[in-house]
Amino acid sequence: xxxxxxQYQRRMKVVVTGATGLVGSALVPALLARGDEVTVLSxxxxxxxxxxxxxxxxxxxxxxxxxPWKDALAGAGAIVHLAGExxxxxxxxxxxxxxxxxxxxxxxxxxxxxxxxxxxAVRPRxxxxxxxxxxxxxxxxxxxxxxxxxxxxPAGDSFLARVCRDWEHExxxxxxxxVRVATMRSGIVLGHGGALAKMTTxxxxxxxxxxxxxxxxxxxxxxxxxxxxxxxxxxxxRYQGPINLVTDSVRNRDLAAAIGKxxxxxxxxxxxxxxxxxAVGELAPYLLEGRRVVPKRLRELGFTWxxxxxxxxxxxxxx
Numbered sequence: 001x002x003x004x005x006x007q008y009q010r011r012m013k014v015v016v017t018g019a020t021g022l023v024g025s026a027l028v029p030a031l032l033a034r035g036d037e038v039t040v041l042s043x044x045x046x047x048x049x050x051x052x053x054x055x056x057x058x059x060x061x062x063x064x065x066x067x068p069w070k071d072a073l074a075g076a077g078a079i080v081h082l083a084g085e086x087x088x089x090x091x092x093x094x095x096x097x098x099x100x101x102x103x104x105x106x107x108x109x110x111x112x113x114x115x116x117x118x119x120x121a122v123r124p125r126x127x128x129x130x131x132x133x134x135x136x137x138x139x140x141x142x143x144x145x146x147x148x149x150x151x152x153x154p155a156g157d158s159f160l161a162r163v164c165r166d167w168e169h170e171x172x173x174x175x176x177x178x179v180r181v182a183t184m185r186s187g188i189v190l191g192h193g194g195a196l197a198k199m200t201t202x203x204x205x206x207x208x209x210x211x212x213x214x215x216x217x218x219x220x221x222x223x224x225x226x227x228x229x230x231x232x233x234x235x236x237x238r239y240q241g242p243i244n245l246v247t248d249s250v251r252n253r254d255l256a257a258a259i260g261k262x263x264x265x266x267x268x269x270x271x272x273x274x275x276x277x278x279a280v281g282e283l284a285p286y287l288l289e290g291r292r293v294v295p296k297r298l299r300e301l302g303f304t305w306x307x308x309x310x311x312x313x314x315x316x317x318x319x
Contacts, residue, residue: 013037013075014234015124017063017111018082020051022194023130023186026227027080028052034231039072041083063107070114078126078234079115081171083107087160088198092282101163108170116177126180128233129171133187133219133246134160138289145215150296151185151242160286168242182239187219187246187293189226190307190317199259200318202269208260209269211276214253216290219246222307222317229303238301247305247313249292255310262314 014031018024019040029052031038038056042048045058052058061069063083073079085103090096108129115123136149137156155165168183175181188195202208221229226245233239250258253267260267277284295303307313 011035011037012077012235013039015039015041015073015076015079016082017041017061017080017107018084018130019056020048021082022189022191022223023226023230024080024082025051026191026223027082027230028056030227030231031234032056036234039076041069041072063110064102066110066114070117073111073114073124074118074122076124078128079111079124080230080234081108081111081127081129084130087286088195088280088283091280097159097282101166104163104167105170108167109173112170112174112177115174115179120178123177124179126182126234126237127171127174128182128184128230128239129168131164131168131171131183131185131242132160133185133244133291133293134158134286135164135168135185135242136291136293137161138285139217139291145217146292148294149244149291150294151244152296158285159282180237180240182233183242184230184233184245185242185293186226187221187244187249189223190220190313191223191226192317196259196314196317199255200263203260203263203265203267206265207269208256208263208265209267209271210253210256211271212252212273212288214251214256214270216252216288217249217292218252218255218290219244219249219293220255220310220313221245221247222305222313224306224316228306229298232303236301241297243297244293244295245298246293246295247308248310249290249294250310252290258311258314261311262318 014036040048041061045060049058059072085100256267
């Protein structure tokens with residue numbers, strides 16, 4: 001079925017959180033180039049302004065606490081909520097896990113409360129919230145390992161699955177205020193930095209290769225396509241509910257091989273599961289297991305990928 005044509009508002013006020021992160025720092029210029037007016041909410045407004053340029057309006061905001069920053073939401077056509085503590089930056093303990101959760105769940109709750117506090121006439125019309133493919137259960141190596149996971153599949157019970165579930169729940173509360181909500185369940189974003197930068201390090205020393213068995217599925221998307229999907233979701237009213245923000249899912253061994261080929265390095269080594277568990281603790285299962293997430297909703301919406309092939313996407317990300 002050919003998707004119907006959608007009439008977009010050409011200029012819109014868009015509020016972005018997490019604007020200096022991997023996706024946000026690429027999304028903001030894309031929105032500006034399209035003619036949108038961009039306001040960013042950041043713990044350090046001066047740093048955000050220095051990173052993104054003086055065409056943005058930068059507002060200091062601690063998103064886990066109510067504050068005068070809520071006034072910046074008034075009159076916005078959309079909020080793109082990307083903020084959240086890095087998952088892989090520090091070794092997990094109870095405190096770090098709480099920080100990861102609060103930076104997503106509590107911050108989103110505060111944003112929705114800020115929307116509710118505004119007069120209905122000036123409330124944002126859409127909330128496009130980040131989420132993660134970690135929403136879904138791990139696919140154990142067995143008869144269901146190859147099963148494709150779509151937006152209709154239920155949440156898992158791992159720590160990150162519960163975080164994603166609660167994160168989306170808080171975002172979806174905005175629907176009661178008449179706000180269109182889309183939750184973008186992202187796989188690994190292949191861009192200059194982020195997860196790919198960590199993956200390439202061993203290849204630089206000719207020691208790259210698969211993790212564990214290498215059979216686990218890894219959902220991925222190139223940064224250009226992640227940005228395009230978010231930018232489209234800002235204006236397109238069909239983007240609502242959960243959306244798997246992925247291009248495809250590949251075996252970890254195939255991702256490692258693509259990185260090696262793109263870098264002109266061998267992909268001969270492997271990181272044993274027990275060594276990974278010693279190194280990263282509770283994060284290890286998220287690297288050793290996986291799920292075959294597919295972009296069912298994006299396909300239905302007629303989304304066109306700029307980087308549909310893994311090797312080309314890796315090469316473009318490393319260029």
